[in-house]
Amino acid sequence: KAGVTQTPRYLIKTRGQQVTLSCSPISGHRSVSWYQQTPGQGLQFLFEYFSETQRNKGNFPGRFSGRQFSNSRSEMNVSTLELGDSALYLCASSPGTASYEQYFGPGTRLTVT
């Protein structure tokens, strides 16, 4: 099976812009979670989607949003980018209701200038 794929791998944006990141889970996986990784804050949970519904949400401002499509692919959007949004954004997929085994993609490195 192919692993979790994330596009793009690298992205450079300017403050105030918005960005959309994409994640394709492992075939058959219905749950997708997003994490932000920064040197200062470490790995932090953003949100989780299961069957097109947000099931869990971390402590991030409303500028961070996401969605999941019927084929389980997921996108996350960050509006009005700030310098502090520069990070590695990781997507993880898991099979379903017992989502304790999460498989991570390679991440999207976002740089905000």
Add this chain to the structure above:
Amino acid sequence: AQSVTQLDSQVPVFEEAPVELRCNYSSSVSVYLFWYVQYPNQGLQLLLKYLSGSTLVESINGFEAEFNKSQTSFHLRKPSVHISDTAEYFCAVMPTDKLIFGTGTRLQVFP
């Protein structure tokens, strides 16, 4: 609130020496416990997990971790490390459906 503490931010060790990466967690409920490894410019790879049953869990590449409920610990060990083990290691707990990570331990293996 649940939290994970990785006591060592960096662990330098020579090749073929044993290593222990420490992890303590706080939780008022039963949790699942994980170790993930991150190589440079890559995502996280699941190294091993504790869900229930035997408190000693092993990975295919020689790492093992022991769940100690009384000490709320899940330390990672390897009896003999290789250069290729150089990476960042993250301990994580999953009280519900999201992973809560520790701050990571950078394992640096020297020849």
